[in-house]
Amino acid sequence: MSEDGLFELELVQPAVDDAGPRLVGPGAVHVPGWLTPVQQRWIVERFGEWTRGPVPLRAATLPGGHQMSVRTVCLGWHWQPYKYTRTASDVNGQPVLDLPDWMVRLGRKALAAAYTTEVAADPSLAALAGDYTPDAALVNWYQDGAAMGMHQDKDEASHAPVVSLSIGDTCRFRFGNTQTRTKPYTDVLLRSGDLFVFGGPSRFAFHGIPKVFAGTAPQDCGLEHGRINITMRVTGLS
Ligand code: MD3
Numbered sequence: 001m002s003e004d005g006l007f008e009l010e011l012v013q014p015a016v017d018d019a020g021p022r023l024v025g026p027g028a029v030h031v032p033g034w035l036t037p038v039q040q041r042w043i044v045e046r047f048g049e050w051t052r053g054p055v056p057l058r059a060a061t062l063p064g065g066h067q068m069s070v071r072t073v074c075l076g077w078h079w080q081p082y083k084y085t086r087t088a089s090d091v092n093g094q095p096v097l098d099l100p101d102w103m104v105r106l107g108r109k110a111l112a113a114a115y116t117t118e119v120a121a122d123p124s125l126a127a128l129a130g131d132y133t134p135d136a137a138l139v140n141w142y143q144d145g146a147a148m149g150m151h152q153d154k155d156e157a158s159h160a161p162v163v164s165l166s167i168g169d170t171c172r173f174r175f176g177n178t179q180t181r182t183k184p185y186t187d188v189l190l191r192s193g194d195l196f197v198f199g200g201p202s203r204f205a206f207h208g209i210p211k212v213f214a215g216t217a218p219q220d221c222g223l224e225h226g227r228i229n230i231t232m233r234v235t236g237l238s
């Protein structure tokens, strides 16, 4: 069976060992189903508010002129290829929304959860969770075949972990290595409610979203179609 076929089979019939937390790389922890359906629906409502402005959801244009298929709204700091700014100078010049306190607290809980799971028990990393203070979040919206190519996130001056939350359609997430955008990599299905934390040596690994499986969002997540991904970051800027 093709790789695509295998993944699509897994969508309807998840592997039994798919439910627990998993260490995907050093410092990279996948915690399936971390957000409850109630939390997911509440975040989807906030997403509706964020997209009302002052900066709209937008597809960033890369330096070569290529427009990304993923659309993004930012909190705390506005990301544009390849820097963080306080105003959306590449969109409409408006100031970026604040990063809400609840998201900082959620980020701390996420880090503590990921680094205390049995697979990833790392007391030194877990101890840092209380001090974790993300100051930027990129909120990505995937619709109609949107995908994200392999890249590294290195516009941040800090090496602090990135916290990622998924809501809506299931996607294939490709977690690579720090040296090249090609193999070796590990493919992981990310479903609605999943948490992924990227710290330590995994912080600067190449990664991407080769595919979103349309129509796989669970009934109770608050989205009928499409996928939201929130990534919290510490920019290290001031
Ligand atoms: C590993 N987002 O916004 S989340 C991004 O699903 C981004 O929208 C994808 O890659 C998405 O930059 C993947 C997982 C993720 C996010 C940030 C990372 C993995 C990461 C930063 C460093 C290493």
Ligand code: FE
Residues within 6 Å of the ligand: 151, 152, 153, 207
């Ligand atoms: Fe990224």
